[in-house]
Amino acid sequence: MTVSEFEDAVWALEGVRIVIRAPAETIVGDYDFRNAANERWGTTQWLRNRVEPRVDGNPISVLQGDGEEPHGRVILRTLRASYA
Secondary structure, eight states: OBHHHHHHHHHHHHOOEEEESSOTTOBOOOOOOSSOOOTTSBHHHHIIIIIGGGTTTOOEEEEOTTSOOOOTTOBHHHHHHTTO
């Protein structure tokens, strides 16, 4: 899966926008989860458990609905609601 496909897969399942700082054609692991992460997880917990193990050390930015990066304790429920 390319970085671009990975970012799209995360958005489709999790409802969270991420940007992986690598060329769009870079190959990373699949985002092959069937269910979205628990809405009570913090952003940092979600990144450590689901995203970081699959992106081969490439830097990741999480973006809120206003384009800003949230601090790591923002829970996923709040982050997802920021896009509405």
